[in-house]
Amino acid sequence: MKNDIVLMAQSITKYFTDPLPVKVLDDVSFQISKGEFTSIAGKSGCGKSTLLYILSTMDTDYTGQLWIGGQEMKIKTEKELAAVRNEKIGFVFQFHYLLNEFTVLKNVMLPGQKLAKLSDKDLEEKAMLHLKQLDIESLAKKPAYQLSGGEKQRVAIARALINDPLIIMGDEPTGNLDKKNSDIVFDIFAKLSSVYGQSMLIVTHDEEFAKKTGRTIVMEDGRIISSG
């Protein structure tokens, strides 16, 4: 496998058995190279989220193979997968999940403290830098629950960036935002991709969003019908 492939999925197949066995993902294979800004599009219910949960290692109930950063995921333990999520994947959810018990800054720092490659001081500097790039450094000391939806989503992006992940994954990260905030978030993604060469895989059913990304994978009924 080439070194510049950050993610590779091979024949990923998944069934939901409740209430009846349904094949939600059918032999899904594709790969993402370093620096690619990829979107996954498709009709509602075609299996985009399901695929993303598998790719993000949170769902392990599938057949097929998944490599992230050249490592096979199927053979890893729960703890090792947690470490992969911590170090290699930055996740941005549709609903801006932040920890309401902590400040904005602490939310951004937590995955870094879990990884513990940097000292608290360096981490804080790095987190502030990201917040500044996202234009929300003034919110650093605020408790997370006081933020607006758009602000929360930007904090989530800063959090996803803190450990310099191989790839950022997002499940409709703009799905819950108004036009203006969607545009801000998209611009951030575009900049991360073009300026910093950040690999990204974003699920969306916003066609406009999909069109603007470098590559779009289109799904239908659990299959990839176009790999872009």
Added chain:
Amino acid sequence: MKIGLIPEIATALLLARLRQTLIAAIGVTFSITMFVTLLSFMNGLNGLLDNMVLNRTPHIRLYSDIKPSENQPINLSKKYSGAYHFISSINPGSNRKELYNVGAIVQALKSDDRVLGWAPKVAAQVFYNIGPIEMTGVINGIDVISEQNLFYFEDYVVEGNAIDLQNIPNTIILGKTAAEKMLAKVGDNIQVTSGSGEQYTLKIVGFFQSGLAEIDKVQSYASLKTTQKILGKPNNYITDIQIKLHDMSMAPKVGKEYSSLFRCDAEDIQTANAQFETGSSVRNLISYAVGITLLIVSGFGIYNILNMMIYEKMDTIAILKATGFSGKDVKKIFITIALSIGLIGGFAGLIFGFLLSKIIDNIPFVTAALPTIDTYPIDYNPVFYIIATAFSLVTTYLAGWFPARKASKVDPVIIIRGK
């Protein structure tokens, strides 16, 4: 992972639910307080009751029982040694209650370093004469000094002076209950009749009160000399030797030794007071049972609150897991929460338990039955505090373990999808 990150997250979760956490901690505090107080009080009482007996009971009593000889003549005969002997209607050969070899026994006691001390005694069966009425009684002839040293005799003399027994001839210290029956006062003379029918006049120099009415009705004390005189015996006549050892638990063994060495009877305290130990251990058992029940109840409190917290914090758990915390990390977080509740609540409980014990310790408790006591007894044994701490940690750990395991198993996909 950064050291201290788990406690930091645990603290944040705890503070976010401060009210419930406090209530759970108060539950632990309450049960630990009660546990410590209950045990201190119960053991104080046990100690008191035990001391009531132990202070005055010799560890070993050497005496000579009236009983038939174990070696009847026929047993000694070589001719019939192989036969089975039917012997009936055996009577004791002599009615000597006297201890033989007192001199030798005393020599042996002196050189035995297991022995703390001993006190000789002569027991005399008498009648107290009150006008035409006769009351049975026992006069214990004692050596006041050694009786005082070993059995705190003076503590139980509620009126008069114990040492007068030694200093003034023909004196007696009467049991309080007996004295009340006779309407006797200190300084009065009373008549006693010895077993052989002779009458003596004794001057009352004090009363004693053991706290056990049965004893106070019958027993009285006089000097060895006076008692020997009443019995018409020489001054080497001794019926009992009471021994105290350094280590009470040796009593049965040492007793047996002396018994076989000097061919006398020996009664050890363990045999004589078996029922007291039973009483103590039952009381202990009850206080532990109540204390542990309280702790278990507070454990359920913690369990409930953690369960609730986990339901409320599903999102938090899902985010933690999505951003790289493992199930084990999540479990540690919730166990830490449980243990801090246990630790903080437990520590407060120890302090309150100590204070409550102190308060009880100062409540007046005056009873005729216990002349040496004026407040409720408390045993400030650090062991109770250690046990309480250990139990509070174990129960909170267990109470936290199940919810924590549940939290560690939360599937972030389900939570994130559920939004």
